[in-house]
Amino acid sequence: MIQFFLAFLMYHKDHLISPFRFIPRLLFSRLVFAIALLFLLHGCDEDDSAADDGRPFVVTTTNLIRDVVETVGGDDVRVVSLMGPGVDPHVYRATPRDFRRMEQSDIVLYNGLFLEGRLSEILDRLGDESRAVTGSITREKLVEATDYGGTYDPHVWFDASLWTYVVTDVQEALTKLLPDRKSEFARRADIYKMELMELHEYAKQRIQSIPEERRILITAHDAFQYFGRAYDIEVRGLQGLSTATEFGIQDVTRMVTLIIERNIPAIFIETGVSTRAIESVITGVRDRGFQVRLGGSLFSDSMGALGTPEGTYAGMFRHNVETIVQALTEELQPS
Numbered sequence: 537m538i539q540f541f542l543a544f545l546m547y548h549k550d551h552l553i554s555p556f557r558f559i560p561r562l563l564f565s566r567l568v569f570a571i572a573l574l575f576l577l578h579g580c581d582e583d584d585s586a587a588d589d590g591r592p593f594v595v596t597t598t599n600l601i602r603d604v605v606e607t608v609g610g611d612d613v614r615v616v617s618l619m620g621p622g623v624d625p626h627v628y629r630a631t632p633r634d635f636r637r638m639e640q641s642d643i644v645l646y647n648g649l650f651l652e653g654r655l656s657e658i659l660d661r662l663g664d665e666s667r668a669v670t671g672s673i674t675r676e677k678l679v680e681a682t683d684y685g686g687t688y689d690p691h692v693w694f695d696a697s698l699w700t701y702v703v704t705d706v707q708e709a710l711t712k713l714l715p716d717r718k719s720e721f722a723r724r725a726d727i728y729k730m731e732l733m734e735l736h737e738y739a740k741q742r743i744q745s746i747p748e749e750r751r752i753l754i755t756a757h758d759a760f761q762y763f764g765r766a767y768d769i770e771v772r773g774l775q776g777l778s779t780a781t782e783f784g785i786q787d788v789t790r791m792v793t794l795i796i797e798r799n800i801p802a803i804f805i806e807t808g809v810s811t812r813a814i815e816s817v818i819t820g821v822r823d824r825g826f827q828v829r830l831g832g833s834l835f836s837d838s839m840g841a842l843g844t845p846e847g848t849y850a851g852m853f854r855h856n857v858e859t860i861v862q863a864l865t866e867e868l869q870p871s
């Protein structure tokens with residue numbers, strides 16, 4: 537508890553301390569504030585505590601990781617993700633409710649590789665009570681990233697074969713929580729990994745059906761490097777790896793020129809990422825007398841809503857593959 541309280545204080549230290557720094561006589565106010573905060577942190581969170589049924593409680597940062605925990609953990613664990621559909625993990629800040637959830641949890645599972653840029657400090661502080669699920673992916677398998685806060689590209693879920701390592705990591709974490717269920721976790725993890733490898737083969741075949749000269753994926757932020765490497769499609773992002781990176785007029789001009797030179801039929805927006813960048817590219821192409829279509833919306837850093845087909849990893853992945861294939865092959869089909 538104290539650990540979380542301190543983490544919370546550190547996290548919000550700028551806001552907390554700055555108003556009081558020069559007025560020590562308001563120590564009392566500060567105390568009142570701290571007590572209020574304690575109440576806030578320890579107050580009952582009805583939706584979570586009401587569900588407390590004795591099963592281990594797992595908190596994940598992204599809903600992509602939640603999908604793995606749900607699949608491997610089944611009914612043996614309770615899981616929530618801090619970030620829902622369309623939430624951008626690069627700029628996400630924890631809310632008081634998130635802190636309560638992390639405090640109540642048995643473990644916090646996060647992507648790591650600096651995906652959760654603004655949560656990194658808190659996650660590190662949690663020590664053994666948190667775990668990066670990309671930990672077992674060997675560094676040689678990662679895409680290096682230089683223009684970024686981290687050293688490697690964090691978007692590993694777009695290579696379904698790499699995501700199997702995450703399944704293993706989650707399986708290990710859950711087995712530590714519930715050793716009695718070890719064989720059941722292993723069984724479910726194996727099934728999930730087989731499904732991921734089927735998705736991997738499916739994506740390879742589908743992307744191959746796009747004529748080679750058109751096999752190029754243009755999006756706003758550079759989330760698809762692993763996808764491009766795994767499925768043999770060239771990938772260009774207007775912004776850098778993180779949505780926190782700004783794009784400039786030169787980036788737009790460069791992209792417009794590329795689209796015209798290569799006669800690229802479609803470019804894509806992403807859920808949770810501003811459409812402004814992609815819209816300015818489309819306008820730029822049109823201003824020069826050429827056409828490029830909006831190919832559709834891809835899920836980049838989160839899945840769709842619970843209960844929809846895209847609310848699972850497999851559904852999200854298939855949606856992306858089909859959207860890309862359709863948009864880049866459309867004009868070639870006989871009308």
Ligand SMILES: [Zn+2]
Nearest residue numbers: 759777778837
């Ligand atoms: Zn991203």
